[in-house]
Amino acid sequence: MVGGRQFLTRFRQLYLPLAVFLVVLLFPFYWMLITSIKPNRELYNAKIMPLIVYQPTLKHYTDLLTETNFLTWTYNTMLVAVITTAISLVLGTMIAYPLARMRFPGSAVIAIGVAATYLVPQPLLFIPMADIINRLDLGNTLTAVMLTYPTLLIPFCAWLLMGYFKSVPRELEEAARIDGASRFQAMTRVVLPLCTPGLLSAGIFAFTLAQNEFLYALIFLAKSEVRTVPVGAITELIRGDVFYWGQLMAAALLGSVPVALIYSFFVEYYVAGLTAGSVKS
Amino acid sequence: MAVRPATLPRPTPVAGRPFTLSGFLEREGIFSWLMLGPGVLFLLAFVAYPFFYGIFLSLEERRVASEGVFVGLANFRTLAHDAVFWQVTRNTFFYVVVTTVLKLCGGLAMALVVNQSFRGKNLARAALLLPFIVPTALSTVAWMWILDPTFSVVNWLLVRAGAITTGYSWLGNASLAMWSLVAVNTWRGLPFYGITLLAGLQTISPDLYEAAAIDGASTVQRFLYVTLPVIKPVLIIVTMFSVIFTFGDFQLIYALTHGGPANATHVFSTLAFDIGMSAGQLGMGAAVALAILPALAVLIVGLTFYLRRE
Numbered sequence: 001m002v003g004g005r006q007f008l009t010r011f012r013q014l015y016l017p018l019a020v021f022l023v024v025l026l027f028p029f030y031w032m033l034i035t036s037i038k039p040n041r042e043l044y045n046a047k048i049m050p051l052i053v054y055q056p057t058l059k060h061y062t063d064l065l066t067e068t069n070f071l072t073w074t075y076n077t078m079l080v081a082v083i084t085t086a087i088s089l090v091l092g093t094m095i096a097y098p099l100a101r102m103r104f105p106g107s108a109v110i111a112i113g114v115a116a117t118y119l120v121p122q123p124l125l126f127i128p129m130a131d132i133i134n135r136l137d138l139g140n141t142l143t144a145v146m147l148t149y150p151t152l153l154i155p156f157c158a159w160l161l162m163g164y165f166k167s168v169p170r171e172l173e174e175a176a177r178i179d180g181a182s183r184f185q186a187m188t189r190v191v192l193p194l195c196t197p198g199l200l201s202a203g204i205f206a207f208t209l210a211q212n213e214f215l216y217a218l219i220f221l222a223k224s225e226v227r228t229v230p231v232g233a234i235t236e237l238i239r240g241d242v243f244y245w246g247q248l249m250a251a252a253l254l255g256s257v258p259v260a261l262i263y264s265f266f267v268e269y270y271v272a273g274l275t276a277g278s279v280k281s
Numbered sequence: 282m283a284v285r286p287a288t289l290p291r292p293t294p295v296a297g298r299p300f301t302l303s304g305f306l307e308r309e310g311i312f313s314w315l316m317l318g319p320g321v322l323f324l325l326a327f328v329a330y331p332f333f334y335g336i337f338l339s340l341e342e343r344r345v346a347s348e349g350v351f352v353g354l355a356n357f358r359t360l361a362h363d364a365v366f367w368q369v370t371r372n373t374f375f376y377v378v379v380t381t382v383l384k385l386c387g388g389l390a391m392a393l394v395v396n397q398s399f400r401g402k403n404l405a406r407a408a409l410l411l412p413f414i415v416p417t418a419l420s421t422v423a424w425m426w427i428l429d430p431t432f433s434v435v436n437w438l439l440v441r442a443g444a445i446t447t448g449y450s451w452l453g454n455a456s457l458a459m460w461s462l463v464a465v466n467t468w469r470g471l472p473f474y475g476i477t478l479l480a481g482l483q484t485i486s487p488d489l490y491e492a493a494a495i496d497g498a499s500t501v502q503r504f505l506y507v508t509l510p511v512i513k514p515v516l517i518i519v520t521m522f523s524v525i526f527t528f529g530d531f532q533l534i535y536a537l538t539h540g541g542p543a544n545a546t547h548v549f550s551t552l553a554f555d556i557g558m559s560a561g562q563l564g565m566g567a568a569v570a571l572a573i574l575p576a577l578a579v580l581i582v583g584l585t586f587y588l589r590r591e
Contacts, residue, residue, distance in 0.1 A: 013394075013397070014394060014397050014399055017390065017394045018394050018395070018399075018405065021391050021394065021395075021409060021475075022405065022408065022409065024468070025408075025409055025411065025412050025468065025471070025472060026408060026409075026411065027427075028412070028420055028423040028424060028427060028468070029411065029415075029420075029423070031423050031426065031427055031434065032420075032422075032423045035423075035426060043432070044432065046431065046432060046437075050432070050434050050437055051434070091319055091320035091323060092320070094316045094317065094319060094320050095316075095317055095320040095321065097316060098312070098313035098314075098316045098317055099317075102309050102310075102312065102313040103309060104309055104310040104313040104314065105310060106314075107313070110317060110321060112585060113321075113324070113329075114324070115585060115588070116581060116585070117324050117328045117329075119525050119577075119580075119581045119584070120328060120332065120577075121525065121526065121528060121529025121550075121573065121577070122529055122531065122550075123529045123531055123549060123550035123553055123554075123570050123573060124332065124335065124529070124570050124571070124573055124574065124577075125328065125331045125332060125335065126553075126554070126557075126558075126570070127335060127338065127553065127557040127558070127563055127566045127567045127570055128331040128332070128334040128335040128338055128567065129327075129331045130557075130558065130563075131334070131338070131563060132327075132330075132331060132334070147327065148327065150323065150327075151323075151324065151327045151328050154320055154323065154324060155324070158320070182303070182306075182307060183306075183307055183312045184312075208414055211416050212416040212417055212418075214416075214417065214418045214531070214532035214535075214536075215531050215532060215550075215554075218535075219558060229416070229419070230416050230417075230418030230419055230532070231418070233418065233419060233422060234418050234422070234535075234536050238425075245426055245429075248422050248426070249422065249423065249426065251419075251422075252419040252420070252422040252423055255416060255419045256415040256416060256419050256420070259414055259415060259416060260411065260414070260415065263407075263410075263411075263414050264407065267403075267406075267407045267410075270410075270414070271410070271476055271480070274473065274476060274477060275476070275477050275480040
C-alpha cells in the first residue's frame with residue numbers, strides 16, 4: 001500500500017522525532033505548572049502517580065504573592081530590564097552607525113574591540129567588577145546592575161544593528177544630505193526608521209538577556225528588597241525545606257511569563273536577532 | 282542641445298569656508314567619534330578596565346575590605362599545585378566538550394526535522410525555542426525538582442518501566458551529577474543550535490537538492506554534499522559562540538549543585554565565585570577566573586579571523 005508506506009516514512013522522519021523533541025524540551029515547563037498547582041499532600045507523596053494533579057490548588061500562588069517579596073522582585077526585574085534595554089539600544093545604535101556607515105581613523109580597532117567585549121564572558125569580569133561596585137558604594141542598589149548589564153547588551157546590540165544599517169542603500173542618506181539634512185538627521189529620520197525591525201530584534205533580545213542575568217544580580221544584590229526574580233527565587237525560596245517546592249515552581253512559572261509573552265508576540269524578531277550573528281542573508 | 286553632465290553641488294574645500302561649529306560637527310571623523318564616544322567610554326570603563334584590573338588582582342594577595350599585597354605569580358603557583366584546581370579544569374573541559382557535541386548533533390537533528398513542511402510548524406518552532414528564552418535560573422528550578430533525590434519524576438518513570446528498583450540521587454551522586462548538568466545544559470542550549478541551523482538550512486535553494494536528486498544522490502549523499510557544505514559557516518560560528526558561552530556558564534551549575542558533591546561539578550566560574558566571593562579571597566578568585574582566558578583567547582581570535590574572512 002503506497003499511502004501506508006508514505007505515512008510510515010513521514011512518521012519516522014517527522015512525527016516521531018518531532019514528538020520526542022517537543023516532549024523532552026517542553027516537559028520541564030509542564031512540570032513547573034503541574035507542581036505549582038499541586039497541594040502538598042500530593043507533592044510529597046511518593047505513592048501516587050505524579051504526572052497529573054488530582055485536586056488543583058492556587059495556594060502556592062497566593063502564598064508566593066503574600067508571604068514573599070516576589071512582587072518586589074518582579075518590579076525590580078522589569079525596571080532593570082527596561083532601563084538597561086533602553087540604554088543599550090541608544091548606545092548600541094550610536095556605536096553601530098558610524099562603524100557601519102562612516103570612514104574614520106580607528107574604526108577597525110573599535111569594530112574588533114566591540115566584538116571582543118561581546119565575547120568576554122562574565123566570569124572573567126565579576127570579581128574585579130564586585131570590587132569596583134564596592135568602591136563606588138553601589139552594593140545593594142539597582143544602579144549596580146543597571147550599570148553592569150549594559151556591558152553585556154551594548155556589544156550585542158551594536159553588532160546586530162551594524163548588519164541592519166549596512167543593508168540600507170547609501171543613496172537614501174545621500175539624498176537626504178543633499179536636501180540639507182545633517183548627518184544626525186539623516187541617521188534619525190532616514191536610516192533608523194528603515195531599521196525598525198533591527199531595533200525591535202535588538203531590543204527584544206536585550207530585554208530577555210536582562211531578565212535572564214543572574215551572576216551580577218547575585219553578587220550585587222544581597223538584600224531581599226532589591227533582588228531580581230531569578231536571584232530571589234534561588235536564594236530565598238530554596239530554604240532546605242521540602243515544603244516550598246510548590247511556591248518555587250509558582251515563582252519560576254510567573255517569572256517566565258513576561259519573557260514568554262514578549263517572545264510569543266515577536267518570535268520572528270527574536271529569531272532574527274538570534275541568527276543575525278551566524279547567518280548572512 | 283548640449284547635454285551637460287549633471288553636476289551636484291560640490292562641497293567647497295573646507296579651507297575656503299569660514300569655520301562653523303555645525304560644519305565642524307558634520308565632518309565624518311568628528312561626527313563618528315562624537316557618536317561613538319559615550320558607548321566606547323562606557324565599555325572601556327566597565328569591560329576593559331575590569332578586565333585589566335582582574336589581571337592586576339590575580340597578582341595580589343587580597344581579601345575583602347583590606348589592602349592588597351603584591352605577590353607576583355604566587356596565586357598561580359598555588360593553583361598549579363592544587364589538585365582541586367586540576368579537577369576543576371578537567372570538569373570544565375568535560376562539560377564544554379560533551380555538551381557541545383550533544384547540542385551540535387541534537388540541534389542539527391532538530392533543524393532537519395522542523396525544516397520539513399507540516400501543519401503548525403511555526404508554532405512548533407516557536408515552542409521548541411522556549412528552553413533557551415526562559416530565564417535559566419528559573420527553568421533550572423524545575424530541573425532541581427525533576428532530579429530531586431526523593432521525588433524525582435525521572436526515578437518514578439524508570440522504576441515504573443522496570444529499569445531500576447531504587448531511585449538515583451541525580452545531583453547528589455558524584456559520578457551522576459556531572460552528567461545531570463550536561464543533560465540540563467544540553468536541554469537549554471540545543472534549541473539555540475536547532476533554530477540557528479534551521480535558518481542556515483532555509484538558505485539552501487531547492488534547486489540544489491533537485492539537481493542532486495537528478496544526479497542520483499541518495500538522502501545521505503545529499504546531506505553530506507549539499508546540506509553540510511552550505512551550512513558549514515553557520516555551523517562553525519554557532520559552535521564557537523556556544524563554546525565560548527558554555528565556558529562562562531555559571532548560573533546553571535551554581536543553582537543545581539553549587540559545584541558539589543565534593544567538587545565533582547565545579548567549573549572555573551563556580552570555583553572562582555566560591556574563592557573570590559564566598560571566601561572573600563579576591564586575588565586568588567581572579568586568578569582562577571583567568572584560567573578561562575587561554576582557551577577563550579584561542580577561540581575569540583579564531584572566531585574574529587573567521588568572521589573577518591567571511
